[in-house]
Structures are given as structure tokens and as C-alpha cells.
Amino acid sequence: MDHYNNDQYQYTSGPNPGQLIPSGMGEQEPQPGRGRKKKKSGKPITLTKTGLVAIIVLCVFLSSAFGFGGAYLANSASPxxxxxxxxxxxxxxxxxxxxxxxxxxxxxxxxxxxxxxxxxxxxxxxxxxxxxxxxxxxxxxxxxxxxxxxxxxxxxxxxxxxxxxxxxxxxxxxxxxxxxxxxxxxxxxxxxxxxxxxxxxxxxxxxxxxxxxxxxxxxxxxxxxxxxxxxxxxxxxxxxxxxxxxxxxxxxxxxxxxxxxxxxxxxxxxxxxxxxxxxxxxxxxxxxxxxxxxxxxxxxxxxxxxxxxGYVSGQPYTGMSYVDMSSQQSGGTSGLEEFFGGGQSSQGAGSVYIQEVTGTNAKKAGFKSGDLVYSVDGQEIDSFETLSSIITSHKVGDKVTYIVLRDGQTKEIELELEERTSS
Structure with a gap:
């Protein structure tokens, strides 16, 4: 299960041939005991390119020569x-x-x-x-x-x-x-x-x-x-x-x-x-x-x-954090943060739910923690890859329509996108 905190995403998964690596150094999971020094990962960047079917995955590796890990990105192939x-x-x-x-x-x-x-x-x-x-x-x-x-x-x-x-x-x-x-x-x-x-x-x-x-x-x-x-x-x-x-x-x-x-x-x-x-x-x-x-x-x-x-203007923001259940079902685990992020899933609609509502517009619109996101602008949401691609295709001030499942009933909610003013 992956968490998207304030439109940010946590994701880690295992190695895959033909990967793209963010060229910063990587992080390792600690073992019991205080004061251990480990190498920190550069944050993963999942690159999805249309064409061939492959998935960019992130892995953590340890270099025995230098003691640094590298965050690997899996590559979804033809650009x-x-x-x-x-x-x-x-x-x-x-x-x-x-x-x-x-x-x-x-x-x-x-x-x-x-x-x-x-x-x-x-x-x-x-x-x-x-x-x-x-x-x-x-x-x-x-x-x-x-x-x-x-x-x-x-x-x-x-x-x-x-x-x-x-x-x-x-x-x-x-x-x-x-x-x-x-x-x-x-x-x-x-x-x-x-x-x-x-x-x-x-x-x-x-x-x-x-x-x-x-x-x-x-x-x-x-x-x-x-x-x-x-x-x-x-x-x-x-x-x-x-x-x-x-x-x-x-x-x-x-x-x-x-x-x-x-x-x-x-x-x-x-x-x-x-x-x-x-x-x-x-x-x-x-x-x-x-x-x-x-x-x-x-x-x-x-x-x-x-x-x-202090921020880059013009970036749309939903004002909500999310949890992606599809990656747990497909073998992913939580890990390093990236904006929205996430891997594609074959789980279908209803794999993403709202964890926290923080934005002014989202609160006014009536979103609630626990709402299951079925679709946005008529497109089924099977992963954060899908959700984020829809949101980032819009501009600040645009309105998007969510269909959410709450207490066994569907609700249609319109949201005006805010400007993202933090990293």
C-alpha cells in the first residue's frame, strides 16, 4: 500500500533489467541498533515511455567498494x-x-x-x-x-x-x-x-x-x-x-x-x-x-x-493526500517520495482512496478522508499514475470532476484545482 502525502508519493520496488537510475546515491534499510550510518538514496524517478512494455522500478543497491546505495528506476521502454x-x-x-x-x-x-x-x-x-x-x-x-x-x-x-x-x-x-x-x-x-x-x-x-x-x-x-x-x-x-x-x-x-x-x-x-x-x-x-x-x-x-x-508557479494541486492500494496487491512497497508518482496497475478502478483533505478548495467541495476515487473527468482511476497524469494535464483554476465511493454510494464532486506552493 502506497501513501501519497500532500500530493507526494512513496514507492519502492525490486530491480528490473534496463533500468533508468536517478543519478544521486541510494539509501539502505537499517538493521537493529543505534548510530548506524547508511547511505541515503536520491529520490526515485519512475520514467514511463510509450511503446514497449516494461516498468521502471526503483531498487536499493549497496556498493561494496564505496558503501553507497543507488536508487534504481525501472524503464518502461520506447520513448x-x-x-x-x-x-x-x-x-x-x-x-x-x-x-x-x-x-x-x-x-x-x-x-x-x-x-x-x-x-x-x-x-x-x-x-x-x-x-x-x-x-x-x-x-x-x-x-x-x-x-x-x-x-x-x-x-x-x-x-x-x-x-x-x-x-x-x-x-x-x-x-x-x-x-x-x-x-x-x-x-x-x-x-x-x-x-x-x-x-x-x-x-x-x-x-x-x-x-x-x-x-x-x-x-x-x-x-x-x-x-x-x-x-x-x-x-x-x-x-x-x-x-x-x-x-x-x-x-x-x-x-x-x-x-x-x-x-x-x-x-x-x-x-x-x-x-x-x-x-x-x-x-x-x-x-x-x-x-x-x-x-x-x-x-x-x-x-x-x-x-x-520559494516555489514554482503554475502547478495544479488537489489539496489531498492519497493511498494507492494497487501497488500492495501487485507487489510494491512504500519507500521514497515523489510527486504523485506510482506504478501502473492492472487492478482497475477503485484502487486509490483519499487519506487526508488539507486544501481549501477540496474541503469546500466536500471530499472526506476514506473516499474511494473511482474516476476523474470520466477516466477510471486504477493507480496514481493515472490520477496524476490527469491532474498535471490541467492548469491552476481548472475544474475536474471526481466520482467517489462513500458508504456504499457514489458521489460526484467538482474540484477547482489550487496552485501548488510547496515542494
Whole structure:
């Protein structure tokens, strides 16, 4: 049984060949005893692509060499070729200066020299309580990119989510305690701030000007131990429309080598410009050279709003938390949080019920805890994958119609979607 708290989802399941991995480090389930240190997972991203039938699943693995786990994402196979639902951000509206792709093309060595000081290592700690009521500390690792010389850093939300302490190490090996300026699980973008000046900020490019076949250079912290690692390849595809736990994102695909710990790191073009934030990679013996990055135009827009407002505007929100019973019946277990999320189920309608009603509009509409969600806008709800895809296809202020089962009777309830103002 999976819980969706305040439009957030908890999900974990076992490994599957041909997975996509969120490239932050993973978490392990504690054993009895206090004070055990475990490695914390980056949050899972379930990628569902139309075409072949496969399911992206999340698993927790332990690296005996480094002691880090990696959160695995299972892959539901053939990608779509449409541009996705999110609109391209104008380069002049993000609050950051996005430069055109001009000038002389650079070698990998020249790109590295220009950009490596703008990429940082991120390590996190959070205090958890086990099922035996023991407290323990989980540790995680990822990457980030300096975007302002006075200490603003972009990374992935899943790298820093739920962390009690965040430590940033710059290229000159200085360590800083970081504060979260804002984070958004729907875009998987977070902004950190460290107390430092005169840092080397990345030059942002314009991801709208990318072409398939352009050079792509990734710099990050693979395995949480190898900060400053540089890998090179090409842009394999653009506007790869991928469903991430029911919400559609349009991502850059690259064959550049990406590994756990690279999450939040930079993807640079042949001019040394930041054109993407690394978010996931492929795994499995039959899949190679498949990595993804959030286009910088979209990442910069989200980061700008997080800095200015503390949240990313325009995201619809139901104001309710949910429980998905279908995953328990199909073998899933609760685990790491993602916005809405969830795996597809063959259980049929009536697998999702409302756990808590917190939103103003949802309360006014008359929803109650325990209502079983049968359909939304005429579409049967067999999982949170279905529910979230319907909600995220709407805009703030749109009205959706729920059919719920309560006390053996069906009720039709209309809900006006609110704006989501928290991560």
C-alpha cells in the first residue's frame, strides 16, 4: 500500500533489467541498533515511455567498494518523440542570462578548464528512525552547479530532499554548509546557498539552440567519491517526452557516461555553456549510452522562481493526500517520495482512496478522508499514475470532476484545482 502525502508519493520496488537510475546515491534499510550510518538514496524517478512494455522500478543497491546505495528506476521502454507538455522558457524570462551558442568550438580539455570550477560535490545527512525505533543517519551524495558567484547553486530536488544537513565542496576542496533556498519535486530542481563570494559561476547557454549531434560534456561526482569527473559524448535526442511518475517532462538525451552521484551536475555544450542539469541514466546489460538532463532553460526558470518566490508557479494541486492500494496487491512497497508518482496497475478502478483533505478548495467541495476515487473527468482511476497524469494535464483554476465511493454510494464532486506552493 502506497501513501501519497500532500500530493507526494512513496514507492519502492525490486530491480528490473534496463533500468533508468536517478543519478544521486541510494539509501539502505537499517538493521537493529543505534548510530548506524547508511547511505541515503536520491529520490526515485519512475520514467514511463510509450511503446514497449516494461516498468521502471526503483531498487536499493549497496556498493561494496564505496558503501553507497543507488536508487534504481525501472524503464518502461520506447520513448515518445513529441515535445512534451511543458512549454519552452524564453531566454529572457528566467532571471538568468542565457547566452546564444556563438564563438569558436572548444575541445573537451578547453571546456573542462572553463567549467570545472563551477561544479560542486554535494553530501547530505538526515536522521531517520527505523521500524525498531532506533535512530540512524543516512548519507547521500550528488552534484551541483554554481549559477551565481555569491553562492547560489542548482541541483536536483531528489539529491537534497529530506536532508537535515547539506555540505558543498567546491573545486578548490573548500567545504561549506548549504541552506536550501527552495526546492520543487515536480521539476526536480532545488537551489542551495552557501556563504561564499567570488565563486566561478557557470555560463548558461540556451538549450533551445541545441542540435542532435552537438558535443555534450558532463561534469559531476559519480559514486559520491569522484568529484570533478569529466565524461564526453553527444546530444542524442532533444525534447524526449518522458512521463516521470505521471508528470511529463521534456528532457535532453545524451550518450555521455552518467553514473550514480552525477545527479544535479552540469551538462555543457561545445562552447563551455551549461545547457542541462543531469537527472538520470540507464542501467542494465542490454542498455548503454542513455542519459538524461533537464534543459537549462527550464531548470533556470524553475531556479529563478524558487529564489524569488520559494516555489514554482503554475502547478495544479488537489489539496489531498492519497493511498494507492494497487501497488500492495501487485507487489510494491512504500519507500521514497515523489510527486504523485506510482506504478501502473492492472487492478482497475477503485484502487486509490483519499487519506487526508488539507486544501481549501477540496474541503469546500466536500471530499472526506476514506473516499474511494473511482474516476476523474470520466477516466477510471486504477493507480496514481493515472490520477496524476490527469491532474498535471490541467492548469491552476481548472475544474475536474471526481466520482467517489462513500458508504456504499457514489458521489460526484467538482474540484477547482489550487496552485501548488510547496515542494
Amino acid at each position: 515518445q518523440y513529441s515535445a512534451g507538455q511543458d512549454n519552452t522558457t524564453n531566454a529572457n524570462t528566467t532571471g538568468f542570462n542565457l547566452e546564444d551558442a556563438t564563438g569558436s568550438e572548444m575541445t573537451v580539455q578547453e571546456i573542462t578548464a572553463k567549467t570545472q570550477d563551477s561544479v560542486v560535490e554535494i553530501k547530505t545527512e538526515s536522521v531517520q528512525t527505523s521500524q525498531w525505533m532506533d535512530q540512524y543517519v543516512t548519507e547521500g551524495a550528488g552534484s551541483g552547479v554554481i549559477v551565481r558567484s555569491n553562492g547560489y547553486i542548482i541541483t536536483n530536488n531528489h539529491v537534497i530532499e529530506d536532508a537535515s544537513t547539506i555540505t558543498v565542496t567546491t573545486a578548490d576542496e573548500k567545504e561549506y554548509e548549504a541552506k536550501v533556498v527552495g526546492s520543487d519535486s515536480n521539476t526536480d530542481i532545488a537551489v542551495l546557498k552557501i556563504d561564499a563570494k567570488n565563486l566561478t559561476a557557470a555560463t548558461m547557454g540556451n538549450s533551445d539552440q541545441l542540435n542532435v549531434g552537438d558535443m555534450a560534456v558532463a561534469i559531476g561526482n559519480p559514486l559520491g567519491e569522484l568529484g570533478g569527473t569529466v565524461t564526453a559524448g553527444i546530444i542524442s535526442a532533444l525534447d524526449r517526452s518522458i512521463s516521470l511518475d505521471g508528470k511529463t517532462m521534456s528532457l535532453i538525451q545524451t550518450d555521455t557516461s552518467i553514473n550514480p552521484g552525477n545527479s544535479g551536475g552540469g551538462l555543457f555544450n561545445q562552447y563551455g555553456q551549461l545547457i542541462g542539469i543531469v537527472v538520470a541514466k540507464s542501467s542494465g546489460s542490454d542498455v548503454e549510452g542513455l542519459g538524461f538532463a533537464i534543459p537549462i532553460n527550464k531548470a533556470a526558470d524553475a531556479a529563478s522562481q524558487l529564489i524569488e518566490n
